[in-house]
Amino acid sequence: MTYLDFYTNQSILITGGLGFIGSNLARRLADLGARVTLADSLIPAYGGNRFNIAGYEDRVRVNIADVRDPYSMRALVQGQDVLFNLAGQVSHLDSMEDPFTDLEINARSQLSILEACRHENPDIKVIYAGTRQQYGKPDYLPLDEEHLQHPTDVNGVNKMAGEWYHIVYHTAYDLAAASLRLTNIYGPRQLTRHNRQGFIGWFVRLAVEDETIRLYGDGSQLRDLCYVDDAVDAFLRAGASDAVNGQVYNLGGPGPVSLLELANLLVKIAGTGKVELIPWPAARKRIDIGDVYSSSAKIEAVLGWRPTTSLEEGLTRMVAYYRRYREYYW
Amino acid sequence: MTYLDFYTNQSILITGGLGFIGSNLARRLADLGARVTLADSLIPAYGGNRFNIAGYEDRVRVNIADVRDPYSMRALVQGQDVLFNLAGQVSHLDSMEDPFTDLEINARSQLSILEACRHENPDIKVIYAGTRQQYGKPDYLPLDEEHLQHPTDVNGVNKMAGEWYHIVYHTAYDLAAASLRLTNIYGPRQLTRHNRQGFIGWFVRLAVEDETIRLYGDGSQLRDLCYVDDAVDAFLRAGASDAVNGQVYNLGGPGPVSLLELANLLVKIAGTGKVELIPWPAARKRIDIGDVYSSSAKIEAVLGWRPTTSLEEGLTRMVAYYRRYREYYW
Numbered sequence: 045m046t047y048l049d050f051y052t053n054q055s056i057l058i059t060g061g062l063g064f065i066g067s068n069l070a071r072r073l074a075d076l077g078a079r080v081t082l083a084d085s086l087i088p089a090y091g092g093n094r095f096n097i098a099g100y101e102d103r104v105r106v107n108i109a110d111v112r113d114p115y116s117m118r119a120l121v122q123g124q125d126v127l128f129n130l131a132g133q134v135s136h137l138d139s140m141e142d143p144f145t146d147l148e149i150n151a152r153s154q155l156s157i158l159e160a161c162r163h164e165n166p167d168i169k170v171i172y173a174g175t176r177q178q179y180g181k182p183d184y185l186p187l188d189e190e191h192l193q194h195p196t197d198v199n200g201v202n203k204m205a206g207e208w209y210h211i212v213y214h215t216a217y218d219l220a221a222a223s224l225r226l227t228n229i230y231g232p233r234q235l236t237r238h239n240r241q242g243f244i245g246w247f248v249r250l251a252v253e254d255e256t257i258r259l260y261g262d263g264s265q266l267r268d269l270c271y272v273d274d275a276v277d278a279f280l281r282a283g284a285s286d287a288v289n290g291q292v293y294n295l296g297g298p299g300p301v302s303l304l305e306l307a308n309l310l311v312k313i314a315g316t317g318k319v320e321l322i323p324w325p326a327a328r329k330r331i332d333i334g335d336v337y338s339s340s341a342k343i344e345a346v347l348g349w350r351p352t353t354s355l356e357e358g359l360t361r362m363v364a365y366y367r368r369y370r371e372y373y374w
Numbered sequence: 375m376t377y378l379d380f381y382t383n384q385s386i387l388i389t390g391g392l393g394f395i396g397s398n399l400a401r402r403l404a405d406l407g408a409r410v411t412l413a414d415s416l417i418p419a420y421g422g423n424r425f426n427i428a429g430y431e432d433r434v435r436v437n438i439a440d441v442r443d444p445y446s447m448r449a450l451v452q453g454q455d456v457l458f459n460l461a462g463q464v465s466h467l468d469s470m471e472d473p474f475t476d477l478e479i480n481a482r483s484q485l486s487i488l489e490a491c492r493h494e495n496p497d498i499k500v501i502y503a504g505t506r507q508q509y510g511k512p513d514y515l516p517l518d519e520e521h522l523q524h525p526t527d528v529n530g531v532n533k534m535a536g537e538w539y540h541i542v543y544h545t546a547y548d549l550a551a552a553s554l555r556l557t558n559i560y561g562p563r564q565l566t567r568h569n570r571q572g573f574i575g576w577f578v579r580l581a582v583e584d585e586t587i588r589l590y591g592d593g594s595q596l597r598d599l600c601y602v603d604d605a606v607d608a609f610l611r612a613g614a615s616d617a618v619n620g621q622v623y624n625l626g627g628p629g630p631v632s633l634l635e636l637a638n639l640l641v642k643i644a645g646t647g648k649v650e651l652i653p654w655p656a657a658r659k660r661i662d663i664g665d666v667y668s669s670s671a672k673i674e675a676v677l678g679w680r681p682t683t684s685l686e687e688g689l690t691r692m693v694a695y696y697r698r699y700r701e702y703y704w
Contacts, residue, residue, distance in 0.1 A: 084600040140546060140549050143489065143539075144482070144485060147481065147485060149481055151477065151481060151535065152474070152477055152482075155473050155474060155477060155528070190522065192522065192523075193522075193523060194538070194541065195542065196540060196545050196546070197542055197543060197546065198485070198539065198542055200538075200542075201535050201539055201542055202535065203534040204534070204535065204538070205532065205534065206524055208530075208531040208534070209473075209525070209528065209531055211524065212525065212526060212527055212528055212530075213533055215526050216470060216526070216527065216660075216661060217663070308650065324507065330546075331545070331546060341450050356588065
């Protein structure tokens, strides 16, 4: 049985299920014959969007609920085989302006969810979406899982705590939990309403709108980007594997690229937009983490996963998606 | 000017100030001519004890307040030169039974305190009490600051988050904050009412009461213990140093000792009590972290600190203290 066959008739809960990664995962799972429930708060500034499941409205069950509500979570985890735990506050900027909301969503709610699993469904499998932001400014590159975690913003601290509650619940209670530490994920169904949740969705919007993408400094900072279908494939592999329990894994991209190369490629693919270099604002330079990209060697070794979609291919699909459906996204 | 002279006429706030380390630090600071304010909730099961400042009642100001109360903290940090941030829920067992209370005290309250500092007193110095528990089961020994943090209980996760909020507030806002990751600290004024907050206070009580100290397995697990006067000295050095800002440091003991050696030495010093080896309870074996002790090389290099009190000397003073004042402690 392959990891894809594993999901036939499995009951799957996805927190943040109407969001970017959650909805792409949900569509794939429905195609694989799983019974899928999506929990999402649809908080306006966050990534949840009902259009993300367009065409799948009758094939997935949508339950509007906030992960901060322990009663909903307690009811929702019952009877599920796998929980893909993707709900989160993902804006680093917001986490500094309102650290308590970030803590409630990214730390306290994770404890609620894990307590719900422990008491209501101790045999459930849980895959958590961590972030390479937990590492902070790299000591060396590429980032591997042996790299110290020294986050540089409140969001990174709370995501780190949220991840480690999962691992502790594995250690102490044998909960089948693991974490994938995501690099920049991009693709269709990503939030493009504002630029507070990462740069790539915003860059695509600017290109599609024939606007100017502004990069700080010389645009030479390296990043890696992983196409959402590849990320979804990693979640599917992890959710079907016993070997990952209690472990954390980086998900990187196919290779580092400078922001300038990325923006130029995007403008070339779109045929619209332009790129401009501007001086660093002092407040941004201060919290900049320089070059950053991840090694996926650990997850490749255990699950055979690697990012297979090239940046050119991924951006091409993403631009086409937003050209067609922009009315639902901005 | 030495680091001791630094404290003359300085205004110092100590959270958890009626607790074990806080009260020993407060007494020392009062002797050095500092203006000392102690914030403590006096939660019955925790370490706060009014007798801990016996003889110093007129030389320190006591303010009963819980760190979970953001209004009190906002008022208390105003006008302070140094905050020794020691308040915490320190029981690993309690953190598993009631993870939310542990989160409120060890994570959320730390954010409140840091927000209070940032808004009300951005020039304050903050020294946070971290714990070697943040490292979890060691990958190698002795633990140094390059060791990965992979805590094995909720308390370790929340202490890790609490520490990293401090470092983030240094990175993002230039707050002069640092963390000392404490190993097992022991000495006078330690809680001995119950055995939920570490073993050493409880062992001393058993010895003084001529009871049996029970060790799991063969008692060969190694630990290091740091006498409280040495720990206080480290806090004083760190609070007076600009070099520590944004840094984390281990505080270890003078060298590892097995629990059996420790218990036998304690019984010999006390002249009462006895030691018994019993089989591991399965639930305890599961969460046991084996041998653990810390290297203090990093803090020694920057601040010249090292633990100087031998285990024999420290235990002798501790036993004498509880022989004299046991009525106030159990």
